[in-house]
Amino acid sequence: MRTDQASVQHFPTFLAVILTLMITVSLAQVPPEVAMHGYADTVFFNGKVVSMDDKSTSIEVGSIYQGIAVKGNKIVKLGTTLEVRALAGPDTRVLDLGGRTLI
Numbered sequence: 001m002r003t004d005q006a007s008v009q010h011f012p013t014f015l016a017v018i019l020t021l022m023i024t025v026s027l028a029q030v031p032p033e034v035a036m037h038g039y040a041d042t043v044f045f046n047g048k049v050v051s052m053d054d055k056s057t058s059i060e061v062g063s064i065y066q067g068i069a070v071k072g073n074k075i076v077k078l079g080t081t082l083e084v085r086a087l088a089g090p091d092t093r094v095l096d097l098g099g100r101t102l103i
Contacts, residue, residue: 031086033069033076039089040069045081047097068102 001069033040045067049073053062067084069077 024065024075031083033087034089036049037071037074037076040071040076040084040087040092041093042070042093043084044095044097045090045100047099049078049097049103050101051078052103069099076099 047066048063049068051062051065054060063078065075065078066081067079068075069084069087077087083095
């Protein structure tokens with residue numbers, strides 16, 4: 001009987017430890033951009049996204065990425081299809097570019 005009482009006494013502590021671990025693990029899997037800004041409003045992927053960020057006098061227009069994630073009127077992420085798809089939440093509009101170019 002004493003063992004049962006000890007188990008009951010330690011149950012709240014055990015439960016708190018388990019919940020803390022579950023929250024820590026679930027937060028660790030969220031990309032940093034989602035932690036900072038929330039999920040993207042729109043994600044474009046599977047294409048050629050030209051950033052137009054080259055400020056030099058060369059003929060290069062900028063970098064080319066596979067996808068882009070947008071939140072409001074701000075670009076949250078330029079990167080691979082996998083990187084930007086990770087920023088899509090349940091309400092995110094997800095658009096497959098099908099290899100087309102987005103400038």
